[in-house]
Amino acid sequence: MLSQTAIYALRAVGFIAGSDPTRPILSSHLSEQLGIPQNYLSKIMHRLVQAGFLKSKRGTRGGFVLARSASKITIKDIIVLFMNIDQFEQCFLGNVKCDGSCGMHAQWKPIMSEFKSFINKNTIDKLF
Template identity: 35%
Template sequence: MGQLMLSQTSQHALRALGYIASVEQGKRVGSAAIARASDVPHGFLLKILNTMTVRGILLSTRGVGGGFQLARPAENISMYEIVTTFENLSRTTPGLLGGVPPESPDLRAMDSTIRRQFDELLHFLRTTTLDAFSLEDFNRHLHPEAGRDDTTNTEDTD
């Protein structure tokens, strides 16, 4: 399907929360470590993390030893819950003409493909939870040459 049909904010949020989920359960992770691992600009990440905290998806602890952790087990947080924090997918009308069926057979075929992919994306987001992420995925991103474990520096002051 190529690039996800999601906003950059939603993609950043999925990566950031995926990283938090991949770290040992109950362990707080500092925002700098999350930004580094998920490749999200730190200032933008803080806005996302704050929104997720307000929504009750994350817990936040300030100060030395502080950081962010999931408010519930990763297997109980769907990707749909995260994405719909930033996007109203129920209002999204897939298709070339915003829900109006095209007259051209070629455009109808393309419209049908777009609708099917959107439905597949919704199904994926609803049925996939944060426990799908693994720390190895993030380690390969951080250290493609070595694939070494980077969990030693998960804390910083928040």
């Protein structure tokens, strides 16, 4: 459902959201606590900074902090950075523009609606 990378990103952001906001979190600390390969995580963090969800600070007492309130960042915001969200619009057998004629449509649509609503309404302060 989610790519490994998206999962890593959500875990990392969630961890930061659950920490003392006055203390930057080290990339190495995240890596250790969450079991994410350090260098790989480093790139993920960088993308999160560039996208404006985190702020990074180098040097002593550096690390990562949230760039905005955790309750203002949805799970979906993070997911779209790391995976193609079009797949959530597809019908069961991968048809992007299913007009409802496929036999599964009526049953499949509500399941995906639930999922989309789930990632849309939940913010990262609920992750931990």
